[in-house]
Amino acid sequence: MIEIRFHGRGGQGAVTAAQILAKAAFYDGKFCQAFPFFGVERRGAPVMAFTRIDDKKITLRCQIYEPDYVIVQDATLLESVNVVEGLKKDGAVVINTVKDDLDLGYKTYTIDATGIALDVLGVPIVNTAMVGAFAGVTGIVSIESVKKAILDTFKGKLGEKNAKAAEVAYNEMLKKYG
Amino acid sequence: MKVEFMQGNQACAKGAIKAGCRFFAGYPITPSTEIAEAMARELPKVGGYYIQMEDEIGSIAAVIGASWGGLKAMTATSGPGFSLMQENIGFAYMTETPCVVVDIQRGGPSTGQPTMASQGDMMQCRWGSHGDYEVIALAPSSVQEMYDFTIMAFNYAEKYRIPVFVMADEIVGHMREKVILHDNIEIINRKKPEEKPCKKPYPFDKLIPEMPVFGEGYNVHITGLTHDERGYPDVSPETHDKLVRRIVNKIRKNKDEIIKWEGENLDAEIVFVCYGSPSRTVKHAVRNLREKGLDVGYIRLITVYPFPDDLLKKLKAKKVVVPEMNLGQIYYEVERVCKKAEEVILVDKIGGELHRPEELERAVLG
Structure with missing residues (x-):
């Protein structure tokens, strides 16, 4: 079973990202679940969301305390949240940052998701780009399924733009980390 | 489907x-x-x-x-x-x-x-x-x-x-x-009385009366006051006894049909009694404890009420473990019923998080 923990701030779409990732896994024929953990319902407040993906039925319902991957949507969280808490020894972090030399004590994949979001969407909402980046670096879900899940979540032009943001991030990760 | x-x-x-x-x-x-x-x-x-x-x-x-x-x-x-x-x-x-x-x-x-x-x-x-x-x-x-x-x-x-x-x-x-x-799910619909106007919408001799509908000519009276068979207020001891006993008995007398549960290894020495979200954690914990050689089972209540007194009375377990996301509620019901158990253990959890399997295992292993 692969367990992923998302870190973001209220209003950045971390919960939606977890949902899109799980739905992509669903379209890939896997078992999956996604669920949020809010502190307060407030824009800007730290938020966590979780996704589990497996080839067999998932029976656990508790939070993810020892994830295989951590996805960090906002690097400013590093100042206030221990985003790598419980991360498995061979786990990895996918983080939205312009810095390439980030040392979090774990394998770290960086991407300027904010730049991609501003380019493609015109707003700094990075959740779909981060799911695309995760797909690119891990191969756990296909980019086709990610795009399909995004188009389910956002309709019309907005859906197309978000699918594009995911694809750009996916390709960038493939280029960067091969 | x-x-x-x-x-x-x-x-x-x-x-x-x-x-x-x-x-x-x-x-x-x-x-x-x-x-x-x-x-x-x-x-x-x-x-x-x-x-x-x-x-x-x-x-x-x-x-x-x-x-x-x-x-x-x-x-x-x-x-x-x-x-x-x-x-x-x-x-x-x-x-x-x-x-x-x-x-x-x-x-x-x-x-x-x-x-x-x-x-x-x-x-x-x-x-x-x-x-x-x-x-x-x-x-x-x-x-x-x-x-x-x-x-x-x-x-x-x-x-x-x-x-x-x-x-x-x-x-x-x-x-x-x-x-x-699923497509093939049985859907139950209410039965209406045949008689219009309906003279006795609340008959004392019928456990579950048919239900009239407003606006269809049944001409019934509805009140929260104790009422007679016609639905009119009658707060006499006899009427109250007949009415409320019937309302209670329609569940009590059908409880075997209503109560639903699932479980494994009910004759075990240690049995978890659970319901709702913690049930999933219980299944994990039970599997892990069995792998360690312990004699463990579980009952998961699908219907929490009516409470399954008869089912729990049959348990032979020495230890009954009740995980809840509160400081003890259904635990007291279990304790009331499981008289044969040497101990009934509450594994409480508040604050918004679900139990982890290890927490339940610790409750059993001590």
Whole structure:
């Protein structure tokens, strides 16, 4: 079973990202679940969301305390949240940052998701780009399924733009980390 | 049959519509609001009605009215709203009004933790209104069960003419998982009296009377006062005894048909008794403990009420373990019944998080 923990701030779409990732896994024929953990319902407040993906039925319902991957949507969280808490020894972090030399004590994949979001969407909402980046670096879900899940979540032009943001991030990760 | 990936609250709404629900009255409250949102979107498509009321008191009142108007009706709320509904829930019991109340439980008391899970309303759902009445309450532990149990709740409500509770929590409400939307599900619809006008809508000699509908010429009187067979107020000791005993007995005498549970290895030395979200953790813990060579089983209550006294009395376990997301509620029911056990252990958890398997294993291993 692969367990992923998302870190973001209220209003950045971390919960939606977890949902899109799980739905992509669903379209890939896997078992999956996604669920949020809010502190307060407030824009800007730290938020966590979780996704589990497996080839067999998932029976656990508790939070993810020892994830295989951590996805960090906002690097400013590093100042206030221990985003790598419980991360498995061979786990990895996918983080939205312009810095390439980030040392979090774990394998770290960086991407300027904010730049991609501003380019493609015109707003700094990075959740779909981060799911695309995760797909690119891990191969756990296909980019086709990610795009399909995004188009389910956002309709019309907005859906197309978000699918594009995911694809750009996916390709960038493939280029960067091969 | 369709397979979809959806949130628990959405699955609840889908189940309600599948069951024939055509009326929803509610007031937004975290973490149940997605049910209201889904019903607002979907009910008009099937000729149903959605109304956002001024508060939860108005919501349950509107639901009762809609039910007497002939529609299957429901509301959804969380702890604070559930508290406000209790008086009218009592009215629904006394008037034998079928309806469904979904409670997506959150941390309390008071405003508490709006975004966090809890099982803190379990005693309130049993004893929250005054007087004597019997309850049917279901406790889903997955998104699939949010769909299935909502349908089951409507079936129970219609069959027994009673409000039925779906006692979920924030975890299953906000969880997203695969759901199989079955086609071949039995849907129970209420029976109407043949006689118009209906001279005895509340016959003493009929455990579950047929239900008249307002506006169809039945000419019945509905009151929360103790009433005679005609539905008119009669607060004499004899009438009260006959009426309330019948209302209570329609559940007590059918409890074997109503009570649902699942379990494994019931003759074990250690048995977990669980319900709702913690049930999933229990299954993991039981598997891990068996691998360590311990004789462990579990009973998972699908219907928490009527409480399965007879089932639990049969347990031979020395140790009975009850995990709850509260500081002990159903635990006291288990303790009351499991007299043979050397110890009944509560594994409580509050604050919004679900038990981890290790916590339950520690409770057994000491």
